[in-house]
Amino acid sequence: MRCYASSVQCLSKIVPPSPYRSSWPRSGGDAEGAREPAVLVLSSLPGFDVLNGKLEGPLITDGRHSDKRSPLSVEELPEGSLVIADLGFWSVARFSQIARPGQGGKRRRYFLSRWQPGTKLRRRNGAEIVLRGILPKQVGERIEFGAVLGEQRLPVRVCIERVPREVGDQRREDIRERAQDHGHKPSEEVLYLADWTIVITNLPRRLVSFDEVLILLRLRWQIERLFRLWKEHGHLEDSRSKKPWRILTEIYAKLAAMVIQQWLLHEGCWQDPHRSLFKAAQVVRREANLIMRALYKGGLEEVLSDILSYMRSGCQMETRRQRPNTSQFLMGEPHRWPVRKELAARSVLT
Structure with missing residues (x-):
């Protein structure tokens, strides 16, 4: 292929x-x-x-x-x-x-x-x-x-x-x-x-x-x-404000943040077929304040380098026998359909 x-x-x-x-x-x-x-x-x-x-x-x-x-x-x-x-x-x-x-x-x-x-x-x-x-x-x-x-x-x-x-x-x-x-x-x-x-x-x-x-x-x-990562964990549709202009501005700002997050995921863990976008996105959110501070005080390159290192060291999905990840199939495991009790778990974001 x-x-x-x-x-x-x-x-x-x-x-x-x-x-x-x-x-x-x-x-x-x-x-x-x-x-x-x-x-x-x-x-x-x-x-x-x-x-x-x-x-x-x-x-x-x-x-x-x-x-x-x-x-x-x-x-x-x-x-x-x-x-x-x-x-x-x-x-x-x-x-x-x-x-x-x-x-x-x-x-x-x-x-x-x-x-x-x-x-x-x-x-x-x-x-x-x-x-x-x-x-x-x-x-x-x-x-x-x-x-x-x-x-x-x-x-x-x-x-x-x-x-x-x-x-x-x-x-x-x-x-x-x-x-x-x-x-x-x-x-x-x-x-x-x-x-x-x-x-x-x-x-x-x-x-x-x-x-x-x-x-x-x-x-x-x-x-x-x-999309689910953006909506549920990037809170694209959530706002504590009741001011329409503020809400609309937040939507655009969060979309911009999600694009930046995707760039970091691309640089940090995309080379790993078993990457977990959920875990990698957690790293980005956890270190977001450091990025903002570095933009103001300097040292952005060092901060980003550290964040990418964190992603590469522990942002993998666990290998599953009963309900294999797509990455396992891509790496050669024969395709098979999940049974009913596994279907209930398909909504879990990995």
Whole structure:
């Protein structure tokens, strides 16, 4: 598996103070009975290179800005790179742009995504592929085949695996919760297909095996964890003030602080595949006052050097046998799905 860059893209949202919500329009889905009628309307959308920790963004847009209209340019992706995007970024036209070599380029760019239910898969002769007739029946059973997508007739590799019932049940629960938040009911097809992981990619088998496709798919959670780190531990949405301008200023200041924190994590521990961003971020918060003092009195280089040393000496995740970390899979452990009691622990930030 050889990639020159691996970009994960996702979207997260922050609620701005009430007086400024007209400046940051809400997204749709505010149906009666939804649990979050105001939705979340200030968006930060970075592209995240998981190979080196480089952050493209965050870029601020209003809540109506679709993931599909990402301001991050496909043309800026380096040749040989891999884009791993969630379903919010699903766009066959965008996948076609990614797969097209740059001007004068010889190496292709690659994409990997879950399949969007309802999207037609066709054979090269134009015949539609009916998934229900070919889906694996046994847990752990896999199939893969070639297909074409959309009017662009984009050639893709389709990888399908039947997941344990516990995993499918957890997915259905999540699907129903998200649908309720947006005021609609999920389709029967979406609920039925939760028992399978269906991935589309243009990565050839000679570069990436089926197991590696599933492991790469797990990387999309890394940016979710980054957002969670920013929100829960950077307190992006928290303020003790009731003054709208003060709250909005704090949001921007905290976003700036999170970008600086990410730079320190990049320099301090990104070279370690078993790094714990949570532990490394704790080091940054613990030493933040020293950074502020050094900015005023001098000695910043020495302070930063000490902080990076702290990160390198003790900011690793523990190796787990029952619920392996993504880094363990990346380092060669065979992919496997967690059992139900382990699924409850997946929300733990590591």
